[in-house]
Amino acid sequence: MERKRSACTTVLVGKDATIDGSTMAARNDDTGKPLNPLKLVSYPAYHDHPNQTKAYLNHFIGERPADGYRYQGVPNVDLRNEGTYDESGFNEKNVGMSATESVYANERVLAADPLNTESGINEDAIVAMTLPFINSARQGVQYLGQLVARYGSAEGNGVIFVDKDEIWYMEIVTGHCWVAERIPDDSYAVTGNRIAIQEVNFDDRDNFMWSNNIREFVEKHHLNPDLHGWNFRRIFGTADVFDQHYNTCRQWYGHKVLSPNVKLDPLDFNLPFIMRASHKITLEEVQSVLSSHYQGTPYDPLGHLGTEEQKHLFRPISLNRTQNSHVLQVRNDLPEAASCILWLCFGIPSFTPYVPFFNNADDIDISYRQTPMKMNMDLKSAYWMYRGLSMLVESHHPEFTKPDLDYLKSARQFFYSWIDKTAPKVEGMEDNQINAYLSKSEKELVAEMAKRTKKLMADLMMQGLGLSKLTFVMDENL
Template sequence: MKQHKHAACTSILVGKKASLDGATYIARNEDNYVANWPKKFFVQPQVHNRKETYVSPYNNLTVQLPSEGLRYTSSPDANQDEGLYEEDGINEKNVAMSATESVFANEKVLAYDPLVENGVAEDSITTLVLPYIDSARAGVEYLGKLIAKFGSAEGNGVLFSDKNEVWYMEIATGHHFVAIRIPDDCYAVAANQIGIEDIDFDDSKNYIWSSGIEEFVEKYNLNPDFSGWNFRHIFGTDTKKDRHYNTPRVWYGQKLLNPSIEQDPESSDLPFIRKPEKKISLEDIQRILKSHYNETKFDPLGSGNEEDKNRYRAISLSRTANSHILQLKDSRAIEWKAYGIPSFSAYVPFFTNANDTDESYRIVPEKLDLKSAYWLYETLAFVVESHYQAFVEDNLDYQIKLSKWARAKIHSVENEAPKYSVEQLTEYLTSKNKEIIEHFDKATQNHLADLVTKGTELSRLTFKMDPNL
């Protein structure tokens, strides 16, 4: 089976009592193996009385689709030769999903339950699940049934949330997975390795697992611990790659939310679930997704030595195609999007109770076009990084200004929303999304123009005559 380009992400999950505003959050940087991988963003409509078979362009997985499907936001690849890769969205029942966080099982468990070549893979997961679920837990259960029937082609971590619960599901082998409900007062950071730890098989309220997983582990003598049942220990890996590519990202996310706790960035024992030292804001989540070991010697853009700056893989990368934060509280459902390198981009809020998105998000040309949101933010990132020290403060001011504006705009829209009927509200929020896009586009284009104008004075191809000559 061919290797797809979507295989490196960082995820954050936050329970409602751990967040500043009482919302649940799931968030992820969708990273690829290449820097230029355009993404679209639009609304998939409801479907009724459908008779259709889904066939994956990636691995020919073939599934008969349900006749009825919910409306949902979708973030597919612009080039779909390899598959849809819808990745993340919120459906009309205000259930959010992000798929996937690529994870990898060890050779011992894969020997006895290998991956299934034409099983469920990342390219298909959101498409096959999000339109058909009415809660976060139902998402885990629905995907679990697909894995039981078709098998899994990959190791994947999948995020689900509704206004009350946040779930994280790790699919490790061809047919085995576990899922954990993130405690309301806790958060989790995941980074391309199996992270879920102890499973309580007497607690089906907070854990879900594949049928026969206990018997599978016992039959093949796969549990390395003298006591307990730790999914990470049994199914996960513990390699040099983990210690340089994966665990440092978890370390840094926890460092920002639990700054008083000293941990080793290469530790194999970083906890998956943590209680934060203070309530987590939307901006805190953005800060993590934008981060590159800021204010440490490991920052690739910092002043450390070359060995330290290249020691660990950062969270925000040039190959982050789509950074998203899915925010749910009561009837509020907002999907925050950042294209380009998240470190330099603004997160744009979208009310997901909408029937369309702006053309600048729906249509993505193959080559640079500043009318396209994807290309606009890719260009901004390229310009900022080209003269990072000269541009970074201006860029931070731009981000903060838009973040403040977005909070005020959302507050204003939500104050007006109760005036509209259920039927009118979708049209109203669709129109507000357009206003938000227009403001962000104008602000970003102005910022880009200012940087380019300033940058003309920074060329190395300049010459000043020495008066002594």
């Protein structure tokens, strides 16, 4: 059984391209329906215990080593019907992984090397099979590449690995074929569900990795359409009307935000994956790409600039079925024990905040680690609280935009101040002290955000009562 996959959007930024020298790997996890409850967990390290990972959504069974690191995950609540899909997080060695950006290969290459849908490694199990066992972003690619060679892949996936120095983007496109590219330190990358990697330099092993015999595979099956060069996207990817209205538009808008002086076409099949940054990119800019519904363009379904046809021409980046939007940030200006921050958004990113979680705070607040399948009106669950806020803001978007934007701006300022105050204090602490201190501070932050969010929701509901169309003003002359 394979879950019908949906779509995601990815933004990656090298350390010399960011304003604070951090590496940032960001992605939206979009599913096929508006509600698919998630939770945030910290899986403990284990030792001398060889074990297996079994997928819920196909017949994959993977052998895991005897020792594994502690790591974060953002799994589904309904495991048996939706699969685990741990999605994103850091391990205790300060290596981050985000999986997966669904990518789709063309029928020529899939005919030559079909996906192993029955028993290949899939999105359901890919994080649990990889993240607990890697010590760097580069090793993440190598380790996962070995798993694909052993088990085959059940679907086309783009997988991100990040550490303090490097970001690697790996695209697994057929049963056994993959290529990975290192994002240059002075550059950023944007993609959305199309195969992204373009020209591959097989003489540059510092910046490219690939599956065994991939060039021989392409040559044997006559798969390269170009007279010269080796363009991974053109060989393995698709280029059709669906791509133009669903995929290329998101890549275009990411470049529009991050390279505002470069003019590109949202229908262009050859949009660049990687671009050199023209300015120092901020965390807010990365989040603004992932929270976008094409604000300021005729294509905004909530805007007033375009015709009805234009407003619905392109698939927005931020959707009501975006279940988990995240930024994996490694701050090189903070103590190493507090340098890895998972910025996690559980609502629709357009309307709700990215809340910071340190990877070394593994005692996660109950509002994030216990999510019921259905909403309770006490709003003790972070997932349901932020989904509820999203629905409220969109219901009267013109009237509620300003108070929501003020709330988000205030939250970001609060988060930045909290990190600057909290992180330096771990210097010189023992590991158990670091965990206890960061976990306690994290719970205080989560409680403050619950207080702020519930107040905003109450204010919006009271304002909304006055916006009902079931009203009538009596003419005083009658």
